[in-house]
Amino acid sequence: MKDVDDDYKxxxxxxxxxxxxxxxxxAAAYAALKMHKKMVAELKETRKxxxxxxxxxxxxxxxxxxxxxxxENGVVSPTFFTLSRYAAALxxxxxxxxxS
Numbered sequence: 838m839k840d841v842d843d844d845y846k847x848x849x850x851x852x853x854x855x856x857x858x859x860x861x862x863x864a865a866a867y868a869a870l871k872m873h874k875k876m877v878a879e880l881k882e883t884r885k886x887x888x889x890x891x892x893x894x895x896x897x898x899x900x901x902x903x904x905x906x907x908x909e910n911g912v913v914s915p916t917f918f919t920l921s922r923y924a925a926a927l928x929x930x931x932x933x934x935x936x937s
Contacts, residue, residue, distance in 0.1 A: 873914065874911065877908065877909060877911065877915075880920070880924060880927065883927050884909075887927060889927075891905040891906055891909070894923065897926035898922045898926045899922070900923075905923075908923070917931070
């Protein structure tokens with residue numbers, strides 16, 4: 838007979854994630870999210886390395902400072918156009934690179 842406490846047993850996140858990753862749609866969405874977070878982190882690191890503030894980026898991109906903050910903190914998912922403007926303001930570009 839099944840123990841009622843089994844319904845409330847905690848499952849480690851690693852097990853839940855491993856099971857979810859078996860779904861190709863979930864795996865693709867997870868990979869896209871990881872790439873997005875990495876790209877935003879690199880843009881933020883570059884901004885800081887260039888000694889630019891979020892206010893500087895707002896001025897350079899034409900975006901509001903609050904939107905720069907929301908972008909960098911992962912609160913919003915910016916469009917490709919917005920990311921391109923951010924990269925261009927830093928003197929860079931966004932490129933496609935096929936993973937091997």
